[in-house]
Amino acid sequence: DVKVTQSSRYLVKRTGEKVFLECVQDMDHENMFWYRQDPGLGLRLIYFSYDVKMKEKGDIPEGYSVSREKKERFSLILESASTNQTSMYLCASSPPIGEQFFGPGTRLTVL
Amino acid sequence: QKEVEQDPGPLSVPEGAIVSLNCTYSNSAFQYFMWYRQYSRKGPELLMYTYSSGNKEDGRFTAQVDKSSKYISLFIRDSQPSDSATYLCAMSVASGSARQLTFGSGTQLTVLP
Secondary structure (H helix, E strand, O other): OOOEEEOOOEEEEOOOOOEEEEEEEOOOOOEEEEEEEEOOOEEEEEEEEEEOOEEEEOOOOOOEEEEEEEOOEEEEEEOOOOHHHOEEEEEEEEOOOOOOEEOOOEEEEEO | OOOEEEOOOOEEEEOOOOEEEEEEEOOOOOOEEEEEEEOOOOOOEEEEEEEOOEEEEEOOEEEEEEOOOOEEEEEEOOOOHHHOEEEEEEEEOOOOOOOOOEEOOOEEEEEEO
16 A cells, blocks of 8 residues: 655644655655645645655745655755645655555644 | 636535536646545545546546546546545646646535435
8 A cells, every 4th residue: 555644744833933844655656746735726736856856846836945865755844934834735646657645634834 | 717627615415416526627738637535634535537538437436528628527426425525626737757737626525314
């Protein structure tokens, strides 16, 4: 069974804090993705990575950065958290061609 | 205008009903069409996958794609309370080394026992 795990299910941070969201997959997938999910807006792609140390911007990269030092791990970084970054964050992984498998999500609240 | 439009619902039906969920899209380059199911407090999971136009059936679920109308549907026959979830359509233009998905906003479905 493919497993995508995310470091936290729920996270509460203060405005201005640096926030790290971690994602690990155990299927040796090349591609990894970070989305945010907001009511009425669906899933929006923040960044994706198709190889170690490679990354590409998605539709809404502003305010975020990512790191992929190892194939199985993809981190999302909020350099200075703001209240408009309160959201559900979903990580996914996939082979080069095929289905994306999602983690359970991290619900981040920025106060 | 969003690239993918999906009625957010909520949709509430009695057990055993036929459910129809729909999405429209504007990008004629989309070739791959998917339906994801997302239970509360979980990540989405792939339910159905189709390429180009046509129908695909899997048990109680049928996915339909009409590229000429830029319209896709998911039908659920004999709906069950366990089908209660948010259903997300997704589509993509295969490009490069990663197939990026564009999602609809999701339709929340409740099947009442």
